[in-house]
Amino acid sequence: MTTRFGKLIGATALAFGLSGPALAQVQVEWWDFLAGGDGVRMKALIEQFNEEHPDIQINGTTLEWGLPFYTKVRTSVAVGEGPDIMTYHLSRLPLALEEDVLSPITAEDLETAGLATADFFESSITAASTDDGQLMAVPFDIHAVVVHYNRTALEGTEWLDADGNLAGLDSIENMTALLTWAKEQGYSDPLSFQSEGGGGTWRMFYTLFKQQGGEMLTDGEVLAGDNMDKAVTAIQTLADWRAAGLIPEQAAYEASVALFSGAKSVLHINGVWEVPTFKDQSEAGTLGFEWFANEVPQMMDQPATWADSHAFAIPNDPEMSEETRAAVLTVIGWMEKHSLAWAGAGHIPAYKPTVESDDYAALQPNSTYASLADNAAFDPRSKIAGVASPIYDAVDNLIAPAVHGFLSAEDAAQQMKDQLQGLLN
Amino acid sequence: MSKMNRRRRELRAAILLIAPFLFVFTLFFLYPTYKVIAMSFTDAPLIGEGNWVGLANYTKLLGDKLFYTSVWNNFYFVLLTVIPTTIIAMLIALAVSKLKGRTQALVLTLFFLPYVLPVSVVTMIWAWMLDFQFGVLQPLIAAITGKPVPVFKNPYWVMPMIAVVTIWWTNGFNVLLLIAGLRNIPEDLYEAAALDGATPWQRFWRVTWPLLWPVTALVLTLQLILQLKLFDQVYLLSNGGPFNSSYVVLMQMYREAFQLNNGGYASAIAMVLFMIIVVVSVLQFQLLRIGGRRK
Numbered sequence A: 001m002t003t004r005f006g007k008l009i010g011a012t013a014l015a016f017g018l019s020g021p022a023l024a025q026v027q028v029e030w031w032d033f034l035a036g037g038d039g040v041r042m043k044a045l046i047e048q049f050n051e052e053h054p055d056i057q058i059n060g061t062t063l064e065w066g067l068p069f070y071t072k073v074r075t076s077v078a079v080g081e082g083p084d085i086m087t088y089h090l091s092r093l094p095l096a097l098e099e100d101v102l103s104p105i106t107a108e109d110l111e112t113a114g115l116a117t118a119d120f121f122e123s124s125i126t127a128a129s130t131d132d133g134q135l136m137a138v139p140f141d142i143h144a145v146v147v148h149y150n151r152t153a154l155e156g157t158e159w160l161d162a163d164g165n166l167a168g169l170d171s172i173e174n175m176t177a178l179l180t181w182a183k184e185q186g187y188s189d190p191l192s193f194q195s196e197g198g199g200g201t202w203r204m205f206y207t208l209f210k211q212q213g214g215e216m217l218t219d220g221e222v223l224a225g226d227n228m229d230k231a232v233t234a235i236q237t238l239a240d241w242r243a244a245g246l247i248p249e250q251a252a253y254e255a256s257v258a259l260f261s262g263a264k265s266v267l268h269i270n271g272v273w274e275v276p277t278f279k280d281q282s283e284a285g286t287l288g289f290e291w292f293a294n295e296v297p298q299m300m301d302q303p304a305t306w307a308d309s310h311a312f313a314i315p316n317d318p319e320m321s322e323e324t325r326a327a328v329l330t331v332i333g334w335m336e337k338h339s340l341a342w343a344g345a346g347h348i349p350a351y352k353p354t355v356e357s358d359d360y361a362a363l364q365p366n367s368t369y370a371s372l373a374d375n376a377a378f379d380p381r382s383k384i385a386g387v388a389s390p391i392y393d394a395v396d397n398l399i400a401p402a403v404h405g406f407l408s409a410e411d412a413a414q415q416m417k418d419q420l421q422g423l424l425n
Numbered sequence B: 001m002s003k004m005n006r007r008r009r010e011l012r013a014a015i016l017l018i019a020p021f022l023f024v025f026t027l028f029f030l031y032p033t034y035k036v037i038a039m040s041f042t043d044a045p046l047i048g049e050g051n052w053v054g055l056a057n058y059t060k061l062l063g064d065k066l067f068y069t070s071v072w073n074n075f076y077f078v079l080l081t082v083i084p085t086t087i088i089a090m091l092i093a094l095a096v097s098k099l100k101g102r103t104q105a106l107v108l109t110l111f112f113l114p115y116v117l118p119v120s121v122v123t124m125i126w127a128w129m130l131d132f133q134f135g136v137l138q139p140l141i142a143a144i145t146g147k148p149v150p151v152f153k154n155p156y157w158v159m160p161m162i163a164v165v166t167i168w169w170t171n172g173f174n175v176l177l178l179i180a181g182l183r184n185i186p187e188d189l190y191e192a193a194a195l196d197g198a199t200p201w202q203r204f205w206r207v208t209w210p211l212l213w214p215v216t217a218l219v220l221t222l223q224l225i226l227q228l229k230l231f232d233q234v235y236l237l238s239n240g241g242p243f244n245s246s247y248v249v250l251m252q253m254y255r256e257a258f259q260l261n262n263g264g265y266a267s268a269i270a271m272v273l274f275m276i277i278v279v280v281s282v283l284q285f286q287l288l289r290i291g292g293r294r295k
Helices: A002-015 A037-052 A067-078 A090-099 A107-113 A122-127 A172-184 A198-211 A227-243 A253-261 A272-284 A322-337 A339-343 A366-375 A390-403 A409-424 B003-039 B056-062 B065-098 B101-116 B119-129 B138-145 B158-183 B187-195 B200-228 B232-237 B249-259 B263-294
Strands: A026-032 A056-062 A085-089 A141-150 A267-271 A291-295 A305-308 A310-313 A376-378
Touching (some): A026 A037, A026 A067, A037 A322, A085 A322, A090 A122, A141 A272, A141 A366, A198 A390, A227 A390, A272 A291, A291 A366, A310 A322, A322 A339, A366 A376, B003 B263, B065 B101, B065 B158, B065 B200, B119 B158, B158 B200, B200 B263, B249 B263
Parallel strands (some): A305 A376
Antiparallel strands (some): A085 A310, A141 A267, A141 A305
16 A cells, blocks of 8 residues: 555656656555654664665554554454564564464575674574574564662762672662662662563563572473472562562552652662663753663572563565565664664664674663673563563562552462463463 | 335335445444354454364353453442442533523533543543552542552452543533433423422422433443443553452453454353343343333
């Protein structure tokens, strides 16, 4: 439809004696869900691409994050009205494979894009492939939660090292000590995160769970063996903090960000995608304190941080023309090679040459927290896991209420296990 | 012109006039309904065909604990909304009908305004006003209960609050219906009653109430059907939680179809809800009519 419309405009332009190239222009329909600080960066990238490529035009649409996005993708692809390219969470890949919404990326495709699998972090390629090793999407980044912190508030305390990075938070007790101190200093909600449910609570819970070496799924069983106890410990830790007023009660996503930028919290555990938000506020001088971000400290047995990955995917549309597909691949190749701008949006690019560049090393706080890539704990690879999956709903429905004292940690973990197991069988 | 000819012409005109409706009705109601019924006997995914599985989806549904929770929540919500919204609408309608001219039009518009808002706007307004951390209504709640309450995250508050939002949003339409009903009551009846020395209270119970009853019954039935189909507000405000205390039948259907890719099972859920609505609303309307005739 759009291409036909584009051709019509081209033909009209020609008829009116305007320049020819418009006729050959390929329109690429682009869907993403990037509406935060990172969305602004992505729109700038699209604009730059369009300026540099008179023969290809990206028509970007930003849709609502989560289940609405994936529902729309699923239904529109089925009737052949989907986009030509879209952003996709790699945690969502198992479900995508089951739903058959993605078009495989062949070796020739990668070549057209001017890329090779060796250019990417191995973990991201694995996450973007089927179990048989067929690439289904091109990874764009690894993103995780980090600790955003108020450096000014922590100035002169034992919790900052000489470089101004967080230090000494090597156990839950030490973290509790810092938060208790901050509470005494008058910070109403010392550690803020989206505690209301859904995404934020899952990221927090999963980070603590993985720091104990926990596994959500083993051989098709949910929370098998002592994984149950680890889940209970993770929930109980959060519940204890909430009972002591160290984390906010029922903070919605925006509220959790506002608690930090409004200096009611000293620490804020949230995605790297909020880095541009605080960075912009810092540079505009509206933040009121010095902000920085580090990897989430190892408070339990091993380092681990919840992580996911954004990738570019091509919908499974047998009627897509060769021309459009080639244009889409050009877009992907260009985006990867300009992923330094995406690093500016907080994410760690999956394209290695960018991360290994000097420009990236100079990027702060990004290069400081890039270490988390080694400790990235991805969602379990299952159709019940990933963004907007049943696991997210179970966290919203059970874990968050337990954190806020409506349910015991044991009951919440047990009910989550039963509910998710039911979906797997 | 013969009689025969005229009748044929009339018939042709009639068919021509109802054809557009019939076409739309068949295409957008009858055919999809047939498809849903057919799909509910298969194991189809959300999109595409499935295999015939007979009554398997229905037997699975009968053993599904979550389904009973949803049905229970649906009826709880009906209880919270249908009668309260009708009483409130009637009070407003009675008060508005006392006003005259422009003032009446203005007040009526004010009550009707929320109804024209899309549900996403309504829920966003209320979610902001009731936000636990920064909501402007929290001090009011704190003044009553002693502390702020995360209304959409509290198992006891969630359904009543969704009911409040729903009543605020949809009540304008009921007010309109009842006002139309009030205007249909002949003025002479009130004059006669006044001559006989009826008090305002007697005038309401002996004149207004019985004559308004048919419209009231209609409002009650329309509300019942509407509220059993509850989905949007729950999806946007509480997502069915906490621990399923606001999980409703359509929510379950949505999750099964769009999140879990079980089109067949979701169709079975839809069919059962459809049957529940038909049975309950027909039953209610008949009972109300009988109740009305006795007066």
